[in-house]
Amino acid sequence: MESHNIEKLIEKYFEATATVAEEETLRQYFASESVATHLAQYAPMFQYFSHAKEERFTKPVPIKTGIRKQLFRWVSVAAVAVLLVGVYFNRTTERSLEETYTQEEIAAAQEAFSLLAINFNKGTDQLSRLEEFDKNTNKFLIK
Template identity: 65%
Template sequence: MELDNIEKLLEKYFEATTTVAEEEILRTYFLSDDVASHLEQYSQMFRYFSNAKEERYTKPVALKTRTTIYKWASVAAVVVFMLGFYFTSTVHTSPEDLEEVYTAQEIAAAQEAFALLAMNFNKGTEQLYHLEEFEKSTNKFLIKE
C-alpha cells in the first residue's frame, strides 16, 4: 500500500501538483535505505536535492568599486551636454519675423486650413457627445438602479 502511495505521489510530483508535506514524504522515502528497486533511480535525484539544499558559497565576493575619476568624468559629461543643449536650442521666432518670412497670402491660407481643422475637430467631439448619451441610455436599461 505504501509503495502504491509513493508512486502516486511521484506522479503528482512530476506534474507539479504536490504539497510541501507530500514532497517531504517523498524526500524521506527516497533518502531511506528501503527504496523499491524500480524506484531507485529517483533516490539519486532526491539525494542531490537534499545535498544541494545544504550547500553554501563561503568564499568572499570582491566587489569592485568605480574609481572617483569615472564618477567625476560622468558628472562633467552631463554638465557639458546640458550646457550644449541649452546654448544650441532654437530660439522661437516672434510674429514679426513670421510676417517677414511668409507672405500675407500664405498666412491667410494657413489660417483657413486651421479653421477647417478646428471645424472637423468640433464634428468629432459632437459624435463623442452622441456616443456618451447612447452609453448612458443603454446603461439605464442594462443596470437597474
C-alpha cells in the first residue's frame, strides 16, 4: 500500500475519525515487514495494540459476601434499635424551661439574646452600606 495513504490513515487515526476497517488496515500494514522507514516509529504502537487485544485476565477474583454481609446487617439493626431507644427516652424526659432553669437564669439568657440581637442588627446595617458601595463601584467598573 502506498505510504501516502497510510499517512492519511494515521492522521485520521490520531484525530479519532478513522473507522474500524481503517484501523485494521493500519494494524495489518504495521504487522507486515514492508513498513516505510519514516513510518517505522508507529510500528511498535500498533503491534502492541494487536498484542494487548489478545491478553485476558485469568486470575480468580475473590468475592467476600458471607461474614461481612451478615455483620453489616446486624450492625444496621443495632443502629436502628439504639436510635429508637434514644428517641423514646428523649420524649419521656422532656421538661419545660421553668422546671429546668430558675427565673434568674431565664432572665439572664433573654438579656444576653437581646444584646446579641442589637449587635447583629448593627452588623447587618454595615452590610447594607457595603452592598450600596458595591453597586456604585460596579457602575464605574462596567463603563
